[in-house]
Amino acid sequence: MNPRDFLLALCVVVFWGFNFVAIKLAVTEIPPLTLSFLRFTITALILLPFFRIDITQFKSVFFVGIVLGIGHFGFLMVGLSGADAATTALLIQLGVPFSSILAAIFFKDKLGWKRSLGMGLAFGGAALLVGEPQGGTPFAIFILFISAFCWAWANILIKKINHIPPLAIIGWMGLFASPFIAALSFILEHNQMQAVQAASLQAWAMLGYTICFSSLLAYHIWYSLIGRLDVNQVVPFTMLAPVIGVAAGVTLLGEALTIYKIIGGMLTLCGVGIIQLRQGKKTLKP
Numbered sequence: 001m002n003p004r005d006f007l008l009a010l011c012v013v014v015f016w017g018f019n020f021v022a023i024k025l026a027v028t029e030i031p032p033l034t035l036s037f038l039r040f041t042i043t044a045l046i047l048l049p050f051f052r053i054d055i056t057q058f059k060s061v062f063f064v065g066i067v068l069g070i071g072h073f074g075f076l077m078v079g080l081s082g083a084d085a086a087t088t089a090l091l092i093q094l095g096v097p098f099s100s101i102l103a104a105i106f107f108k109d110k111l112g113w114k115r116s117l118g119m120g121l122a123f124g125g126a127a128l129l130v131g132e133p134q135g136g137t138p139f140a141i142f143i144l145f146i147s148a149f150c151w152a153w154a155n156i157l158i159k160k161i162n163h164i165p166p167l168a169i170i171g172w173m174g175l176f177a178s179p180f181i182a183a184l185s186f187i188l189e190h191n192q193m194q195a196v197q198a199a200s201l202q203a204w205a206m207l208g209y210t211i212c213f214s215s216l217l218a219y220h221i222w223y224s225l226i227g228r229l230d231v232n233q234v235v236p237f238t239m240l241a242p243v244i245g246v247a248a249g250v251t252l253l254g255e256a257l258t259i260y261k262i263i264g265g266m267l268t269l270c271g272v273g274i275i276q277l278r279q280g281k282k283t284l285k286p
Contacts, residue, residue, distance in 0.1 A: 001233050009225055009237045012218045017244025019214035020085040021252050023077055026206040029199045032077035033185035034192045035207065040069060040174035040181065043211055047171025057164060061172050064157045069177025071150025074184075079144035083136025084255045087129055089245025090265045091144045096272045097122045098152035106156055118274030125267030132260035166223045170215060239273055 001009075026035055053061055080088050097119040103109040111119070130141050158169070185192060225234050246265060249255040 001229060005225060005229060008221050009234060010240075012222050012225075013237050013240040014244055015213045015218040016238075016241040017089070018248050019210055020080070020089045020245040021248045022206040022209045022214070023080050024085040024088075024249070024253060026203045026210070027077055027081040029203040030195050030207075031185065031189040031192055032081045033074065033181055033189055034196065036069075036074040036077050037178055037181045037185055038196075038207060039073070039211055039215075040178045042174075042207075043215060044171050044174035044178065046211075046216065047167055048175060051165060051168035051171050053164060053168060053172055057161065060157070060161050061164065061169060062176050064154055064161065064169060065173035065176030066180065067150050067157060068154035069173045070180055070184075072147050072154060074177065074181050075143050075147040075150065079136070079140045079147055082140025083144060084134070085249035085253055086246040086255050086257070086261055086265075087132065087135035087141075088144055089242040089249065090129055090261070090268050091126055091141070092148050092151070093242050093268055093272045094122060094126055094145065094148040095151035095155075096275050098149045099155050100275055102152050102156050112278065115275050115278045118271040118278065120271065121274065122268050122271030125264040125269070125271060128260050128264030128267065132258055132264070134256055134258065135260065166219055167216070170219060236276065239269060239276070242269060 023035075030038070076088070076092065083091075100109070100111060100115055100119060104111050126145075129135055135141070136144075161169070222234075242265070246257075246261065250257045
């Protein structure tokens with residue numbers, strides 16, 4: 001990896017790490033489902049003029065849009081409304097062991113004892129994070145577990161889709177997810193219009209950051225790197241995103257760096273690292 005690609009990969013994980021803080025600040029003013037609706041609607045309006053999908057791909061992309069858009073991104077915002085950014089940045093990494101479990105179920109992928117150990121460490125670390133009194137409400141933590149699982153589920157669905165640019169999936173995901181999220185917001189949230197009208201410039205700036213930097217720019221750079229380089233050169237950078245997320249939550253939001261976060265976070269990241277390392281070695285085999 002040359003210095004330019006290294007810096008690009010680093011920029012991506014920095015964008016993703018600070019995104020936890022951006023969403024946390026935004027959901028303090030705008031209800032999370034309403035915020036999700038705004039995010040997906042604006043993203044779809046930006047991307048759809050440039051990307052089309054074939055009618056035969058419609059069904060596959062629709063299911064990805066529902067699982068990834070509502071289940072992962074939508075629930076992530078709901079979870080962040082009741083949990084701190086640092087805890088969220090760590091818990092969402094459970095998508096990696098969930099992915100291994102689903103791959104074993106749907107693709108007969110043998111886990112092996114090392115990846116099983118990694119899963120045990122990851123879930124053990126998550127158990128410590130759940131036990132932290134200041135980390136978030138039980139409901140928020142539960143929603144974040146669902147969000148992580150839906151990220152893993154979406155990976156399984158995306159694996160079955162061929163020849164569709166990632167930004168096309170993001171744009172159509174926004175179109176498909178928006179009506180469902182709007183309906184959920186109408187049923188579950190209150191005073192949405194008043195909150196949107198009263199939102200500060202900071203809240204709108206954070207939403208703009210999530211759309212432009214965390215979604216559009218980050219994914220464009222990320223998948224360009226994936227296309228040019230060996231996957232195993234790029235994927236390890238994702239381990240930095242939760243570290244940056246925790247650091248940003250502590251320094252920018254004043255969240256407590258407790259023993260639960262330190263030990264639980266280290267166990268979770270260690271377990272995720274083992275899984276990714278083993279998966280990378282397996283990918284390299286002829």
